[in-house]
Amino acid sequence: MHEHEVSIDESVVRSLVAGQFPDLADAPIVRFASGGTENAVFRLGDDLAVRLPLHEDAVSGLVKEIRWLPKLRPLIHLEVPEVRATGVATDEYPFPWAVVKWLVGADALSAPIRSLDEAADTLARLCTDLWSADPADVPPPDSEGFQRGRHLSYRDETFRAAILECEGLVDVRAVTQIWDEALAAPHWTGPPRWVHTDLIPPNLLVRDGRLVGVLDFGGVATGDPAWDLTPAWFVLDPPSRRRYRRLLEDSVDDAAWTRARGAVVSQAVIALPYYLETNPTMVRVARQGIEALLSATE
Structure with missing residues (x-):
């Protein structure tokens, strides 16, 4: 979608998870087909997902979610994303990323x-x-x-x-x-x-x-x-x-x-x-x- 988009596949996500959250290393990882434009989404086991910015301009949105969702969630009567863990950039993937609760639907x-x-x-x-x-x-x-x-x-x-x-x-x-x-x-x-x-x-x-x-x-x-x-x-x-x-x-x-x-x-x-x-x-x-x-x- 974007000329400056990074390439992300299951092997990259598996390496990131194993390296930073070893307790989740054995969970199945499957890419989720999404029409989203800013983040790649991968299912992580049954209850979690990994969200990774596709390009540098998308990073600020993820950073905002990490910072503000804990304050906004109590205000909202609907189900909203919940960040469970935050990952950091590596030589393999250049941006921060997040592990979030999977919402069914x-x-x-x-x-x-x-x-x-x-x-x-x-x-x-x-x-x-x-x-x-x-x-x-x-x-x-x-x-x-x-x-x-x-x-x-x-x-x-x-x-x-x-x-x-x-x-x-x-x-x-x-x-x-x-x-x-x-x-x-x-x-x-x-x-x-x-x-x-x-x-x-x-x-x-x-x-x-x-x-x-x-x-x-x-x-x-x-x-x-x-x-x-x-x-x-x-x-x-x-x-x-x-x-x-x-x-x-x-x-x-x-x-x-x-x-x-x-x-x-x-x-x-x-x-x-x-x-x-x-x-x-x-x-x-x-x-x-x-x-x-x-x-x-x-």
């Missing part, structure tokens, strides 16, 4: 959600879980690695470059209009809130048809809650989208929803041409978000 792209209304309730509660944290416990948005919580304008240059590559892939004029409206919307002026920022189907855990967990906190940030309104289009259908909006109406205003539309198109437009030939999962997610936006009447 499938992602929301490959497993159907039985009730999208129920999913809207669950997602709304996830937002209020994060947003209700004491502001004194929320780091400032300019903290290291917390870029996504900022106003959308920080990625305007990247969006403009990517949209040029989307001719024939999306309705460029309509998508650009959504982006421009989002940039023009009033900024978030409330206190910074914890935001996941990447609530797309591959990061939502489904079990027995129900949304039970949220994965991949590598993009976690603080700042504008609009970043966590994006599943309205990435995940929900029109009726459940309206339900989601009603549930959160006391927490965010109309401008936040306009900015959220911009967050969706920016994620989608940047991902679509980049992963077009390498990651069908991300292409599907991008198309899903854009199609939902362009067909929405609200």
